[in-house]
Structure formats: structure tokens, C-alpha cells
Amino acid sequence: MYRDHTSGELRLADAGKSVRLAGWVQRARKMGGMTFIDVRDRYGITQVVFSNDSNPELAEKAGRLGREFVVEVKGTVRERSSKNPNLPTGEIEVEASELRVLNRSEIPPFTIEDKTDGGDDLRMKYRYLDLRRPSVRSNLELRHRMAFEIRRYLDSQGFLEIETPILVKSTPEGARDFVVPSRMNPGEFYALPQSPQLFKQLLMVSGFDRYFQIAKCFRDEDLRADRQPEFTQIDCEMSFVEQEDVIQMFEGLVKHIFKYVKDIDFSDPFPRITWKDAMERYGSDKPDIRFGMEFADLTDLAKGHGFAVADEAEIVVGIAAPGCASWSRKQTDELTEFVKRPQVGAKGLMWVKFEPDGSIKSSVGKFYTDEQLKAWGERAGAKEGDLLLVMAGPAMKTRKQLCELRLEMGNRLGLRPKDKFAPLWVVDFPLFEWDEETQRYYAMHHPFTAPNPDDVPLLHSDTGNVRATAYDIVVNGTELGGGSIRIHDAELQDTMFELLGFTPERAHEQFGFLMEAFKYGAPPHGGLALGFDRFVSILAGLDTIRDVIAFPKNNSGRDVMNESPSPIDKAQLDELGLEIVKED
Numbered sequence: 001m002y003r004d005h006t007s008g009e010l011r012l013a014d015a016g017k018s019v020r021l022a023g024w025v026q027r028a029r030k031m032g033g034m035t036f037i038d039v040r041d042r043y044g045i046t047q048v049v050f051s052n053d054s055n056p057e058l059a060e061k062a063g064r065l066g067r068e069f070v071v072e073v074k075g076t077v078r079e080r081s082s083k084n085p086n087l088p089t090g091e092i093e094v095e096a097s098e099l100r101v102l103n104r105s106e107i108p109p110f111t112i113e114d115k116t117d118g119g120d121d122l123r124m125k126y127r128y129l130d131l132r133r134p135s136v137r138s139n140l141e142l143r144h145r146m147a148f149e150i151r152r153y154l155d156s157q158g159f160l161e162i163e164t165p166i167l168v169k170s171t172p173e174g175a176r177d178f179v180v181p182s183r184m185n186p187g188e189f190y191a192l193p194q195s196p197q198l199f200k201q202l203l204m205v206s207g208f209d210r211y212f213q214i215a216k217c218f219r220d221e222d223l224r225a226d227r228q229p230e231f232t233q234i235d236c237e238m239s240f241v242e243q244e245d246v247i248q249m250f251e252g253l254v255k256h257i258f259k260y261v262k263d264i265d266f267s268d269p270f271p272r273i274t275w276k277d278a279m280e281r282y283g284s285d286k287p288d289i290r291f292g293m294e295f296a297d298l299t300d301l302a303k304g305h306g307f308a309v310a311d312e313a314e315i316v317v318g319i320a321a322p323g324c325a326s327w328s329r330k331q332t333d334e335l336t337e338f339v340k341r342p343q344v345g346a347k348g349l350m351w352v353k354f355e356p357d358g359s360i361k362s363s364v365g366k367f368y369t370d371e372q373l374k375a376w377g378e379r380a381g382a383k384e385g386d387l388l389l390v391m392a393g394p395a396m397k398t399r400k401q402l403c404e405l406r407l408e409m410g411n412r413l414g415l416r417p418k419d420k421f422a423p424l425w426v427v428d429f430p431l432f433e434w435d436e437e438t439q440r441y442y443a444m445h446h447p448f449t450a451p452n453p454d455d456v457p458l459l460h461s462d463t464g465n466v467r468a469t470a471y472d473i474v475v476n477g478t479e480l481g482g483g484s485i486r487i488h489d490a491e492l493q494d495t496m497f498e499l500l501g502f503t504p505e506r507a508h509e510q511f512g513f514l515m516e517a518f519k520y521g522a523p524p525h526g527g528l529a530l531g532f533d534r535f536v537s538i539l540a541g542l543d544t545i546r547d548v549i550a551f552p553k554n555n556s557g558r559d560v561m562n563e564s565p566s567p568i569d570k571a572q573l574d575e576l577g578l579e580i581v582k583e584d
Helices: 056-062 120-125 134-156 197-205 243-262 275-282 329-340 370-380 395-412 453-458 490-499 504-518 532-540 570-576
Strands: 018-031 034-041 044-051 070-079 092-103 179-181 189-191 210-218 230-239 272-274 315-321 350-354 360-362 387-393 423-427 432-435 440-443 470-475 478-485 525-531
Touching (some): 018 044, 018 092, 134 532, 197 504, 230 243, 230 478, 243 470, 243 532, 272 275, 315 370, 329 387, 360 370, 478 532, 490 504, 525 532
Parallel strands (some): 044 092, 272 423
Antiparallel strands (some): 018 070, 070 092, 230 525, 350 360, 350 387, 470 478, 478 525
């Protein structure tokens, strides 16, 4: 054996023991006639001391060690004279009697510490070194523990974990597919699954009434902090259930994991809000309800006073920022520049300060009296000392822009702490969304989402107002997961395809195997998928999912460590019957 103890387990009770450790040199330092090295492994750090007096040859050998050398050390545990309260092993050290260098290391390109000097690109290029850092390693340990506990919980609820195929048929709805050419079937392609959606529905037809899978999924879409081209979801489906059954089941799972990881008890049911209310009150279908600043519709109060920005707008809406009336003109100008950024896309921002002395100052004061602005404040719930921030324009676009400003204000005011969690359900989504460019309806979720039973008569007469039997679970402004009750009636599924612009031939071409399966007694069923990477990152207090994935891609979808994607040999292309066409 190279070691009989790890570098994180020795304590004062082990004093006098002869031990053998193995790991990486975190750092080496000389003090007087002593050389100290910190030996690090996955479990922690132990200080090892070499004395010139007792063994000068060994101490001289230790003095030649560099960072990240791999070493084996034998010695005796003793109490440290200068204890380190920041380390679990900080009360002891190992007095070395043997040292073996197992492997040398070049000087690493960044420090292997929690507070590293490596930027994101450098750390991703040398990800195998970045994974040695305790903070990154702890994220993967959390991921491991959560995966095991999720499996235990779902097993206790009667779910079976069943794997579904990775090479599947390409379907036209949703994000772009990653496609894989088939050598054995020239000119034909597989797709990598965006989710196991069709297969889990087939499992319900097969009689497996409770299925789950911690499934790898693939989407060829533009990336951001909570997206990767390949990601993992906790994919679940149940038979003979209605929406309430699914919500209760997976609210129970989420509560269980919060208790298991953070020791947080959510004794009350999670709040629920309709999609319509979420958009009107927060400008988002994934609202962060850790803080207030709900939207106030000021349209009727703002119009008709000769201010063109308001008079020509579809909507005028505002939020009251508590205690911000004292903000300087420079600070309000910064907010105006924030909403003008391309990521937000607004043309400007109005503000009204309700001073502590009762006076009112505003960027639109020449168009409105103090009494009129006071009415704005009352509508928005602004008090003396508050700052009212107002935007105007097209309804949906303006609400989304104000949502970005609301979240920015929440950050600036410290109202979004990472150790506070506010889950909720968003329900009653629209079944369809209209696309102006193609002049057709698309499924807001996917083509198999069941309409609200009360709205089925509206499918042809008032298509845009049909509600879906769909639900999302949201935590701190992040969509943790979502799902729906599925269509299990073949006739209703045909109607759905028709409304989405599918001809019977095209529908059969894309989904024929599912439609055929439904002819043989499909049970009522529904399900939900939780973003596993997102769940781990939320509980780890991270802003990105990259640090809970062992080998992530960057924002361009590239793995800079193994340099993929990359060209392939012409011989491979020829074998697959493919040709690369270069753009002019």
C-alpha cells in the first residue's frame, strides 16, 4: 500500500501512531532547521515535518520538492506546537522518517487553491488540475451524494430506473438536435436525445407506471451560465396521475433533498402562481420571490399628460426600490445605462424619488405634478425614502426588461442571498406560442402536452388562450424543472399535430411509432424533469453549472482541454458518405 491513512483523517488522538500518507505537495517551506510540506489528497491536507537535526539527508530531499509533486511519506503523528484552527488536521503533524517521490510535476499554470490565480479559460484548459482544488472537488462530491439520495428516495416511492437510447430519431420541435451519421445506413442520421420524452411515454404504455432516469441530454443551442450542450436531468414519468399527483410527488423529492443537503425544512406547501400572474407581477415565468418589488401597472395614470413615451406605449410599469431615494444622479444614470445594454434592450428609464421629507423629484417632473407622481408611488407601494423605477413600451417586452432591472436591483441591494431559498410552482402555462416570423403556433413545451380539460373546446376557436396542463418548479429565479400531463388520446394528439402545422404524413413520419403505440391502450400519464446540474449548483451557491460538471464546455460549446469539436480525417468522411462544404 502507498498509504494507510488519508490526509484528512488524522487527529490528536492518533498521536504516536506510525502512518503512511500519499498525495500531492500543496506547498513546501523552510523555517530554520525544519522543512515543512503540506500533503494533499481528496480528503484534506496534513502537514509533514522534516528535521535537519534528526535526518539532514531526508530534509535536504524534502527541500527539493515542488508544488504538485506526488509523494509517499512515512512517519509518526505528533501534536503541533503551532496549531492551525482552519484545518481539521490542524492539531497534528507527521514527523517524517521516509520520503519517496512517486512522480515529479512541472510548475502548474495556476495555484491549486480555493482562491486561485487562474482565469476561467486557463482553468478549463487544465481542468484536470482545476479538479484538484477543494472547492471544485466538493461540488462533485455534493453531486455524487445528491444522485445517490435521489435514487434512494425515488426507489422508496416505487420508481424503476430504466435507461433509454442515446442514438434516436431526429424530431423537428424544440432546440436543434446534435446529429450522428450512420455508417451502416448511408445518408441517414441518428440524433442525440434532447430528453427521453418519447421513450418514457412508451414505458408508460408498456405498463412501467413509475419510471425515472438520471439522464444525459443534448441540445445544440446557444449557451449561458445555466446551459451546456450536454446536461443531466432527473427524468420521471408516472401513470394514472393528474397534475396534483405529479406536483405532490416531486415537491416531496425537492423538500427531501433540501433537508438532506442543507438541513432546511419546508413544512408548508410551495407557493403556486399562474403563468399570467408571474408575467404581470414579475415579468418572468421563473420569478425570484426572495424579495418584493412586484410590478405596478401605471398605464392609466401615466397616459394622457403629453409625455409621448408614455402616451404611445402599450404599457407603463414600475417597481419601488426600498430606501433608494438617496441614490445620486450618477447611480440613477448607471441604471439607465444598464437597461440600455443589448442584453436588456430598453430605450430608457424613468425614475421618481420620494424623499424622506415628503418632497418628490423625478426625471419626468415637467410632465406630471407631484400629486400625479404621488399616485404612481401609491400604486407601486412606494414609501418615503423609496425610488420608483418606471419603463414603458410593448407589454411583453417591457415586462421582461423591467424583470432584468428588478433582478439587478435585488443584487445591488443584497436581497438575493445564496443561503436563502424560495421555491414555487408556476402553473397554467399557455399551450401554444405564436411566432410572427413563421406565422404559426408552436408548442410552448412540446407537442405531447395535454391542454387544460376546461380549454379543450377552445382549441380551434381561441387557440392562443388555451392553457396547458403544465407546471414548472422554480427556485431563486431559476427554473429547476418542469413537466406536464401528456396527451394519451390518439384523436386529441392528432388535433394537436394539426394545430402545430403537421400534415398527417409528416406527423406519422416523425412520431408514427408513438402514435401506433397509443392504439394499444395508453394510460393517462404525466411527468417532470428536474435539471440535475442546476439543482446541484443552486445548493452549492454557484452562479454557473460549469463547476458542478467534471469536464464542461465553454460558452462557445468547446472543450478547450481536449480541443473538441475538431475536424475528422477525410477517410472517415468518405466512409460516412459526407462532404464538408466550405462557406464563401
